[in-house]
Amino acid sequence: MPKWFTPAAILCGLMFVVSPVLIARAPDESAMGMVYKIYYYHMPSAWMFLLAPLVCGFSSAMFLARDRAKDDRRAFAAAELTVLFGALTLITGPLWARRAWGTWWVWDARLTSSLVGWMIGWAYLILRRYGGPGSDKLAAGVALFGAVNVPFIYISVNYWRTIHPPTTVVPRLPVSMGVPLWFCVFAFLLLFVLLMTMRLRLEAARTRLDALYVALDE
Amino acid sequence: MTPARSSVRPLTPAFVRTVWMVLRKDLTVEMRSGEIAYTTLFFAASCVLIFAFALVREGRAPEGGAAGILWIAILFAGTLALGRAFERERQAETLRALLLAPVPRPAIYVGKLLGIVALLAATEVVLLPLVDFLFTARLFAHPFWLTGLVITCTIGLAAVGTLFAAMLVRARSRDMLLPVLLYPVVVPVIIAGVQGTAALLQPEFDAAVVRFWLLLLVTFDVVFVVLALWTFEAVMSD
Amino acid sequence: MLLSMSKGLTVVRRALVVGAALLALAGGPALAAGNQPPEPQDEFRPVGNSPAPEQIPAAPLLIGAYIVVLGGLFFYVLSLSRRLGAVQQDVQRLEGELKRRGRG
Numbered sequence: 184m185p186k187w188f189t190p191a192a193i194l195c196g197l198m199f200v201v202s203p204v205l206i207a208r209a210p211d212e213s214a215m216g217m218v219y220k221i222y223y224y225h226m227p228s229a230w231m232f233l234l235a236p237l238v239c240g241f242s243s244a245m246f247l248a249r250d251r252a253k254d255d256r257r258a259f260a261a262a263e264l265t266v267l268f269g270a271l272t273l274i275t276g277p278l279w280a281r282r283a284w285g286t287w288w289v290w291d292a293r294l295t296s297s298l299v300g301w302m303i304g305w306a307y308l309i310l311r312r313y314g315g316p317g318s319d320k321l322a323a324g325v326a327l328f329g330a331v332n333v334p335f336i337y338i339s340v341n342y343w344r345t346i347h348p349p350t351t352v353v354p355r356l357p358v359s360m361g362v363p364l365w366f367c368v369f370a371f372l373l374l375f376v377l378l379m380t381m382r383l384r385l386e387a388a389r390t391r392l393d394a395l396y397v398a399l400d401e
Numbered sequence: 402m403t404p405a406r407s408s409v410r411p412l413t414p415a416f417v418r419t420v421w422m423v424l425r426k427d428l429t430v431e432m433r434s435g436e437i438a439y440t441t442l443f444f445a446a447s448c449v450l451i452f453a454f455a456l457v458r459e460g461r462a463p464e465g466g467a468a469g470i471l472w473i474a475i476l477f478a479g480t481l482a483l484g485r486a487f488e489r490e491r492q493a494e495t496l497r498a499l500l501l502a503p504v505p506r507p508a509i510y511v512g513k514l515l516g517i518v519a520l521l522a523a524t525e526v527v528l529l530p531l532v533d534f535l536f537t538a539r540l541f542a543h544p545f546w547l548t549g550l551v552i553t554c555t556i557g558l559a560a561v562g563t564l565f566a567a568m569l570v571r572a573r574s575r576d577m578l579l580p581v582l583l584y585p586v587v588v589p590v591i592i593a594g595v596q597g598t599a600a601l602l603q604p605e606f607d608a609a610v611v612r613f614w615l616l617l618l619v620t621f622d623v624v625f626v627v628l629a630l631w632t633f634e635a636v637m638s639d
Numbered sequence: 640m641l642l643s644m645s646k647g648l649t650v651v652r653r654a655l656v657v658g659a660a661l662l663a664l665a666g667g668p669a670l671a672a673g674n675q676p677p678e679p680q681d682e683f684r685p686v687g688n689s690p691a692p693e694q695i696p697a698a699p700l701l702i703g704a705y706i707v708v709l710g711g712l713f714f715y716v717l718s719l720s721r722r723l724g725a726v727q728q729d730v731q732r733l734e735g736e737l738k739r740r741g742r743g
Binding site: 199203216217218220221224225228267270271274275278279281282374378381382384385388389391392395396398399 | 695697698700701703704705707708709711712715716719720722723726727729730733734736737740
Binding site: 247248295296299302303305306309310313314315317318320321323324325327328329331332335 | 561564565568569571572573574577578581582584585586588589592624625628632635636
């Protein structure tokens with residue numbers, strides 16, 4: 184692991200420890216009361232859920248163009264994080280929605296396209312696992328379509344009539360809510376980088392293992 | 402090994418010639434045996450009938466069910482057709498021969514895409530009256546809008562389906578993997594197709610709504626075809 | 640990228656540091672939510688046009704959401720470190736095997 188990993192991990196851990204305190208200090212929301220504070224973990228999760236397929240798609244495009252294993256490893260790691268942060272987003276969202284909207288789920292553009300994006304992440308992982316040799320390139324092709332879905336997820340909420348808050352909420356947050364939010368965003372971003380690093384380490388170790396098996400067979 | 406930059410310059414004579422060659426080959430083979438066309442058609446019709454038997458209550462179809470059932474049947478039938486079409490290529494090793502030939506790769510994709518679209522269109526010619534009849538759905542009240550919706554939605558499904566089916570030709574578990582990969586990606590196309598068709602069936606017809614879904618489908622088609630053209634070139638080059 | 644035994648353990652140790660830190664604050668949100676004075680609300684105005692939902696308590700949803708996130712992250716880190724440890728064990732085993740056969 185690189186030298187910065189341990190200090191960064193400790194910093195990340197500390198930020199997560201501190202975040203509930205900041206969140207508790209934030210004011211309640213006029214319409215939703217206390218339950219809206221799920222937002223402080225839901226939205227950073229959602230942003231990571233949007234970031235991961237972009238990283239995956241970009242790495243996949245690089246892999247298809249340059250055929251370097253490093254790009255493929257990065258795409259694989261990002262796909263796992265897509266599924267992870269997608270799950271967190273799709274669970275925390277309905278928990279909040281149950282109280283704020285009176286229902287666990289609505290089939291609007293934002294939620295539907297998010298679910299689709301999450302499923303594309305699963306499809307990538309299933310393909311890597313069961314597709315046999317050559318599935319790295321195939322999965323890279325799928326990842327491109329997953330990446331194209333991301334901007335659609337983001338802007339959908341501005342153009343379709345939906346119960347989900349639009350993207351104007353974040354820029355218009357008062358400072359008392361903005362501070363804990365951006366604090367959590369930074370914590371999640373740091374966590375994202377740490378998890379990618381660990382996952383890449385795993386993938387590199389696997390490649391080393393494969394090479395050793397081949398060497399032993401000779 | 403970098404993929405041959407055999408250009409995405411469409412409409413050059415070589416490109417068009419290749420597309421036509423691939424398309425004509427597929428159509429000829431299909432017309433001689435009819436295997437995929439007949440089985441796809443029969444499967445699609447069975448699908449619609451099953452839905453009719455399962456959902457019709459006391460002689461009345463479910464409200465707005467016709468649009469969804471139509472597109473589900475086309476999607477399922479299309480998945481099977483794609484699987485069969487590329488299985489045939491795999492067995493005869495013709496895909497590899499095509500890829501080795503000195504022709505622009507994207508043209509191969511476009512040729513195969515048009516073949517699949519033709520196959521699905523033939524299926525839809527039978528399915529649309531069937532759905533109209535079984536679900537008393539008055540699909541043909543606005544034929545131009547219907548044609549537009551059907552063509553754009555079919556192209557959207559076929560664009561991604563052809564790419565993924567070609568990619569999976571040499572993969573393990575390819576029969577299972579095609580729906581696993583294809584369905585999440587084409588959900589937006591299906592939604593737009595179903596919503597557009599449902600809007601057509603409304604008693605108070607609103608052209609603006611149908612136009613919206615049609616334009617959305619056109620956008621999807623453009624994005625997916627362009628992406629598929631580039632991906633096909635990159636993925637099939639080994 | 641040779642991974643010696645001590646380096647491998649360090650990686651696992653670091654991963655457990657991250658995991659333990661995340662686990663330690665499972666108590667955090669619970670404490671914070673507990674300290675929050677109940678906000679007096681005479682009227683619940685829902686967002687948008689949805690009908691006013693029943694007054695299900697917010698605290699279990701809030702705490703549940705935080706536990707899900709922290710728990711999910713913790714288990715993922717755990718899964719990663721386990722997988723990494725297993726692969727590194729295999730790597731060491733095979734490297735030893737190779738050395739034994741004199742091919743280094």
